[in-house]
Amino acid sequence: MLNKIIAAEVLAKAMSGGADFAEIFCELTRTQSLSLVDSKIDRITDNVISGVGIRAFKGTQTAYASTCDVTRGGLLACAQRVADVIADGKASVNLSLTERIFPNIHPVEVEPVGADMKRKIDLLKAGCFAAKGYDAHISQVQGTLALVDRTVWIANSEELFTSDRHVRTRMAVSSVASDKGENQSGSCSPGRGMGLEMFEIFKPEDIGAEASRHAMVNLRASYCPAGRMPVAIENGFGGVIFHEACGHSLEATSVGTGTSQMCGKLGQKIAGDKVTAIDDGTMVGAWGSVNIDDEGNPTKRNVLIENGVLKQYMIDRLGSRRMGMPMTGNSRRQDYHYEPTSRMTNTYIDNGPDKNEDIIRSIEYGLYAKKMGGGSVNPLTGDFNFAVSEGYIIRNGEICEPVRGASLIGNGSQILMDIDMVGQNLATGQGMCGSSSGSVPTDVGQPLIRVSSITVGGR
């Protein structure tokens, strides 16, 4: 969709007002979504997202313009809008772009958007019917199969011209269990940066059964008691605690503007000794992986915290200029409508020294958070919240009755220090993370951990 000659011409136009850097991000994305409700295919939608975003810098001032008109004329008009903003000088730029091909470390076996529709419907039905058949109390099941095939072309005034393809597949099943006029819900929604071969790892029947098991546990649960207590947070999506409590505060989006509680803390101890945390955009076929970020830099495995000491922030180009530190391959955006910023990819707390059974056994009275919902954080204050979607009371070192409706709240810098046990069953969970550059797929992850004390919101 973008060729080198036009790209060079457009970049030169974008810089003609005196910018010191310009970049083109061009995108062609095909998405497809199948949804099933009431045991029937309810909706199938196809969409084509196509357009370009052009950005120019002068120091730390940026100008961004986007358009869906990808003709040469459309691109030049879009570049002119950028040049009109950064227009305090004149520059005559002559660029010759060099194509760089980055190795594809996320090969796709079964391209999902164009795959046989009947096969996709069968996969979705297998998941949803397994959920419906799980228990007579399952009153409703909704399922979605969401497929993405995105190609991006990125060119910049540092003579880069490159492209990448991102393929993603995700199945989400949510079940409602009903009894005596009460509804409870459960869900399971694994995704991967791969094609339909994802279902060799996740059997659709297992996804459906897990959603209904979750709903049935909640149907039998009573309300969670409120108060401050030790909490054991299970692996997988439990890693949202790190994502919210710390991850966002390590993004240049907030660090670069001085609005993060983690500013100026490199080399300092910010977490318990057992905490090593990593953001790794190179995990093969993972939900948050890409070969290159949305500024054309290869993604990396960045160790953020090592044995409790802060080692690294996640930095995009603007953040790099603001902070005087190198970029880390973390620049991301939902699509070409958004100016990119620093974002997480696959972020997790690594395995630690503790045995999982010892973690549970160590708690006299507390909460075992088996499944987490989403959450949010204010990076300035570090205050965060997240929802527990499946929880159990721990009494005398044993997991006891299920409880529902709990949330966990606290402060990032405090909670990191309070992670005092880290187990050994690292697993990831998939989410969509929202920030100023839109909604992007991210993995969160961790093994079972213990937080010595946290406020549990319940009643």
Next chain:
Amino acid sequence: MDFSEIKEILADAANKQGISHYDVYYVKNNSASAETFKDAISSVSSENSIGLCFRCLKDGKFGYASCERITEEELCALVSKAAENATYIESEDEAILFEGSPSYREVNNKVLPMPSATELCDLALQMQRQTYAESEYVTDGTECSVGATEISIDLCNSYGLTLHKEAYVYSAVSAAVVSKDGEAEDAYEYRLGTSFDNTKELSEKAVSKALSKLGATELPSGIYPIVLSGKQMSVLLDTFSGVFSGKSAKLGLSLLKGKEGEKIAADIVTLVDDPYSECLVAKTPFDAEGVSTETTAIIKDGVLQTLLYDLSTAQAMEKKPTANASKAGYSSAIVISPYYFGIEAGKMSFDELLTRADGGVYVTELKGLHAGANAVTGDFSIESAGFRIKDGQLAEPVKSFTIAGNFYDLLKNIDCLSDQITVGVPGVFHAVGAPDVLLKNVSIAGK
């Protein structure tokens, strides 16, 4: 390619494929904004976008396909794709393509000029200066932004129905960071409207709100009376607005199924959905299926009058349609959602409410509702912040506590409503408003 050319290509492609019933939903969006950091402009951005959705009827089922790539080849592919997608649909709900209402209300949404980048930059810088000037404690990290958006929506179908609406909106945000004695807090104020007048008020409010949060203490866990601010009641109502969808009820995802005519809220609660409310930036004369819109009473004196319906859900449930079919964006399938969704004001002054909630908490912030509120069960447990209420007056700030409850119970337990409406969720075609609400016996988890 303009919309009339697009329509011709689509009509031709549909005709060639034997598709006689379809509609086209076409959205154009132009926007521009400027943002500040410290004493300079940090970012200026602009967007020109077009998106369209083709929806066709085939064997009684709807198929959808949409795109932003407006070429003849892509438009023809769109028609084929939508037709193919329709063949896989199994839902037994009748797919209804609407011929048109007898008449549509005239609305005159104010036409606004698109400001230049220079004008936006000047305005944003002026706001930034105003915000810093509000207090010596305002610090870097404070950001102001202003923007302008033009949205135009066309809906046409194979019956010859042609509908058009457009909206113009200016936005202004002041996000203030304050720092005092090593403690930092932030707060923002924003406005969507038809002018950039009096942005100073936004700066004043943002700074005073941020300052008022300094020195917040934690609250002991317990059961408290609370006054939920009109803004936060709006946010909560918006989060749970899906329970008023007829489709959610039909699928057993709302506990309001079959409750029309029953008491579901306290006597003092009246809830309306009004597409012509002055609280909306733009009024909406037709819904996403082309049905003429009207004001709908949802709860009157605590009694549920109706849920919200699109055409096929109303038909399946044998109810009167309420013209609430909507699309979140050009590419989304039709869902049911309200326009201006508002709880009407009560009779009590805010001060009287505080007196009645003595010893309790005035809740001014709810955070993470996307995670802490469950629309299927109605349960919520939400991180909150606000102020203690002592001797009928607002006292010290409090934070890091949760309020927990159930939305269905909350509606019934509303004790008093203030006489002042706040549009806590402002928007162009969708907004939510509510008065301050007194709730007794709310479970709070704190220290």
